[in-house]
Amino acid sequence: MKLLHRDIEKNGEGSVTLMPEEAEDMWHAYNLVQVSDSLRSTTIRKVQNESATGSVSVNKVRTTLTIQVEGIDFDTQACVLRVKGRNICENQYVRMGAYHTLDLEQNRQFTIGKHEWDSVSMERIENACDPTQHADLAAVVMQEGLAHVCLVTSSMTLVRAKIEVNIPRKRKGMCDQHTKGLNRFYDQIVQAILRHINFDIVKCVLIASPGFVKDQFHEYMTTTAVKNDYKLLIDNKSKFVLVHSSSGFKHSLKEVLSDPTVTSKLADTKAAGEVRALEDFYQMLQTDPNRAYYGVKHVEKAADLQAVEILLVSDELFRSNDIQQRKRYVNLVDKVRDNGGDVRIFSSLHVSGEQLGQLSGVCAILRFPMPDDEDDSDDED
Incomplete structure (x- = not known):
């Protein structure tokens, strides 16, 4: 821009x-x-x-x-x-x-x-x-027969290619058909990577799958790159990181981005930072619930007492047509910053933003425990 x-x-x-x-x-x-x-x-x-x-x-x-x-x-x-x-x-x-x-x-x-x-x-x-x-992270989330090639920007997760291939099952004496189907599937993913990923901008490409699918694909891609002289893949070989995911669907990106080996590699990207902040909140909710607040009324009360250390808020709340409602969230953000707190504004189009939206769109990790007031309902005004 x-x-x-x-x-x-x-x-x-x-x-x-x-x-x-x-x-x-x-x-x-x-x-x-x-x-x-x-x-x-x-x-x-x-x-x-x-x-x-x-x-x-x-x-x-x-x-x-x-x-x-x-x-x-x-x-x-x-x-x-x-x-x-x-x-x-x-x-x-x-x-x-x-x-x-x-x-x-x-x-x-x-x-x-x-x-x-x-x-x-x-x-x-x-x-x-x-x-x-700007965007500096790409991901290939896959399982046998299904793959999503995504660009993870600071604001949204863009699915650039969805690849579905029917792979014949292994049968006694008929393993060739299974292998051919897999190779056809892997080749389509390689072509999608070459077509949709700009390696001048992208710092890291995650390859995630359950089991050994990612390892088999990475081996196939490396062999194919050498065989067909794909210099783009050969020169950027170090940018590929293999991680585990539970499935080949887009929502698996959340767990992929919260993997410690990935977050250490992607410490500079905002996408990983948002997921890490949300993971910290969930962790706090389990271990010390009096330091994890969600819902605008509870978070506002904590902000008034200068208790908010990290504020997690969805950008969807700032698009409200109700001007007073929008000002309410802007004032909350300003108050937390004035008191030395950290504010993370999540995009509702990002995987982590979708998760935050399910928790009312506003959460906070507190500096010190604040017992929850049982009588205080969290209904909107």
């Missing part, structure tokens, strides 16, 4: 012009645009022209519109953000107050205007525009 222009007053009001450069930047844009914001971008509009003879022609024109946001829809497959709202600036093709949908996509700049840029939004812009925050 490129920051092209920034004009924010001391009171927090102002606008920011951004240029998304890759798919993940669209996720950041989705988290920045809120209902009631103003959004300015170029768009295509159909315009009807009536000639002197009464004939009507329809032309498509490119124009720049500024709308007040009323609806936001994010297409995760196409990585396009569709924002609906009313036109609030004079335009020769679109009357004031008319509805229009702006499509935000890669390499097309847009300007977001807000009445108040809070600390969470400003932090997201800084992270999105920081080149060191």
